[in-house]
Amino acid sequence: MPGGGSAVIAVDAMGGDRGPHVVVEGAVAAARELSVRLLLVGPAAQIQTELQRLRATALPIEVIDAPDVIEMHEHPAMALRKKPGASIVVATRLVREGRAASVVSAGHTGAAMGAAQLVLGRVRGIDRPAIAAVLPTAAGRPVVLLDVGANVDCRPHQLLQFALMGHVYAREVLGITAPRVGLLSNGEEETKGNDATIRAAELLRGAPVLFVGNVEGRDVLAGSVDVAVCDGFVGNVLLKFGEGVALVLREIVRGELRGWRGRLLQLYLAPALGSARRVLKRLDYREYGGAPLLGINGVCVVAHGRSSARAIRNAIRVAVDATAHDLPARIGEAVAETTAVASPGVGASH
């Protein structure tokens, strides 16, 4: 195991769609550029070969053998039961055992979430862990949108929990002193919303966060809030619709940029198109440096299966940041000082 004072991050080497060599390449870049020590989890011989290929055997990277992989088509809960030796389970267990401070995976998001809950458990007072997407805004600074995971049919106090977790993430990791928290709704007026959001807004008005009220879909990327809270069904449909809008616009611009004059224009426009492409990529929250799973008793970051080595390196940096700020402890404190966070009628939750 690597020594020294820097953070130790367990990386599931078998997550990426492109095979372990991309994940290993990203891990090597992180080990070279960041003050970090890594535990690379997966089939040991294969990972060692990759490390040798990259002349990275002298870096603070230890290989932990794990023979099994959870494939994208598998049902996460069943796969986790059938494959206790899966790389994501072994990697997450390293966090519970104290050998790693956090875990990064570019694999099956459902499996990573399942392993995290199974092995590490939830922060006391959090019913359902959430995935937070950090998105670019027109105002220049990012916005935290959550939940974009799979929490559907959320109850009002669960939306409040998402708000608290988003608040803590924006304050600790993004460094925003008093993050403005908005509740995504179909209108700004207090009367607008569905049953769950109207009751969540009531809870939020009594919560220790800077609640600015309902916000509309267009406010998310306008930068008028730092945290936008929604049910996971809405968050999922939203981000994927955004990708669709971007694709349609790209098709149009492409259609106009044909021929020799079009190609010339493309050269001139390369910076603008490049920026636009980066924004589009960031709508796929897992592609941009990894998304934190919030509400877990430990730091877990998921990246997209298609992640490049650069994206893996960025996800490792997100894990380092989240570890440095001890997010689970900060979320636990925020929950403890918010009475309405418990399920109604249940009293103190855990």
Place this chain on the structure above:
Amino acid sequence: MPGGGSAVIAVDAMGGDRGPHVVVEGAVAAARELSVRLLLVGPAAQIQTELQRLRATALPIEVIDAPDVIEMHEHPAMALRKKPGASIVVATRLVREGRAASVVSAGHTGAAMGAAQLVLGRVRGIDRPAIAAVLPTAAGRPVVLLDVGANVDCRPHQLLQFALMGHVYAREVLGITAPRVGLLSNGEEETKGNDATIRAAELLRGAPVLFVGNVEGRDVLAGSVDVAVCDGFVGNVLLKFGEGVALVLREIVRGELRGWRGRLLQLYLAPALGSARRVLKRLDYREYGGAPLLGINGVCVVAHGRSSARAIRNAIRVAVDATAHDLPARIGEAVAETTAVASPGVGASH
């Protein structure tokens, strides 16, 4: 009242944010270009002045006096009660009295919906009328997304009703023989969805429409379905988020198109930027020619308050099309042949 064999459309002249002159201008364009006769409803003297200014007094346009207007800030239900002489109420009443075949408004959508329900009532078997947005897709042909109105907390059989109405609209007005109907969800698998969509999918599998299953956010604009069904909360948040994505991308491209070289490029790029702008506009469903209110016992079309004269003219054309296909009757037939459309436990609904 204008005579002849063409459709008679009542137009609420007081709807537009820009004042009656834009609505009157759009109405005059419609009267000149389409085979249509119009009843322009609002303060008679003001409308007559506009008609004289546009040298349109010889066109088949009759002015119907209505002194009151429902303002954007008013609560629709209360305003409708307080102002029985409001232009939208008078215009809708013309449809009930058989003097007009349909009504077009660029005003307060909530007030138009309220007046339609109050004065014309709902199609038998439809619990909640929906607003359908007709959006452009990457595949070239349009998609009908509904509900984008204000129907929140929809129950499964209500989502089924939306599907039937979208099916009828796509078949009758867009001319698609067997429209592919998808249910918006957070994943394509049958197990994905929230409680309401999972149960709605079961109902849809037994309904007389070509149900292709769950579709994801990005499928809407990809053109993989002809009708996309969702709760009004989701539809609203979705479209407004789409506008936000478009705005962020526009800011980026604008930022790169500064200086003299940028301005030169803008000239070259004008067609592409123009197409993109048209797509963005169409994401605001009311701006693109008006959106039909489906499930009303009569044809009602709403356009955006900011509508240009061109958009008003297009909304009038949508009303002409919907009238020609007798949408309320076709929706009534689709409902009658679908047993699951009734609220569970209620038997036949009306």
